[in-house]
């Protein structure tokens with residue numbers, strides 16, 4: 001494993017512009033050329049997106065609500081948000097990801113036949129540390145896995161500073177069982193293991209939120225055979 005330090009971000013950027021882009025575009029897509037594990041991860045991730053959409057729409061209509069999708073990937077969340085009328089700012093460290101998200105949004109967000117006219121998200125190549133502005137809601141899904149907890153604290157604080165009302169995060173939970181699975185996985189490094197995966201204890205994430213004056217209001221856990229995500233919705237304390 002590479003050293004934890006300033007080089008991590010470059011490794012992540014490079015991965016998601018190249019082999020990681022190909023791998024995750026497939027997983028997050030709809031084509032049949034995925035293996036069983038990838039299909040399982042696709043299913044788990046789509047459940048996470050569904051859960052987030054439910055959390056957000058349960059609070060009321062998203063029409064006109066500003067949402068920052070930090071680390072948007074191929075737009076799996078940005079696009080359904082836009083369909084609900086949210087004004088989405090979607091960004092990612094990877095230019096390849098942003099280009100793909102924009103392409104899919106153009107295909108899928110046609111002037112609707114429903115009541116709500118989708119607003120085309122604003123796409124930007126930007127790492128989340130350099131995001132600014134204020135949004136009603138900030139969402140950051142499955143990004144923390146690329147960062148150790150000492151970096152994650154700063155990311156959480158920064159994301160909270162951009163949000164007025166809600167911050168939604170998902171991360172791979174550091175539970176005994178998953179920790180064990182990961183350790184077993186590390187004994188069999190394959191070509192897909194191009195980046196390190198970092199698990200986060202829910203208590204650590206909660207502490208980071210509390211430290212900047214936020215509290216967790218809702219929690220969810222999404223698990224399939226190979227996908228594990230803890231979902232938290234935080235609000236100003």
Ligand code: SAM
Nearest residue numbers: 016071072073076092093094127128141142143
């Ligand atoms: N959030 C998307 C989703 O759930 O569909 C994508 C999740 S994907 C596993 C992780 C994404 O985080 C990649 O697109 C990657 O380029 C992006 N990413 C990683 N580190 C980042 C950073 N520091 N700032 C912005 N994006 C980042």
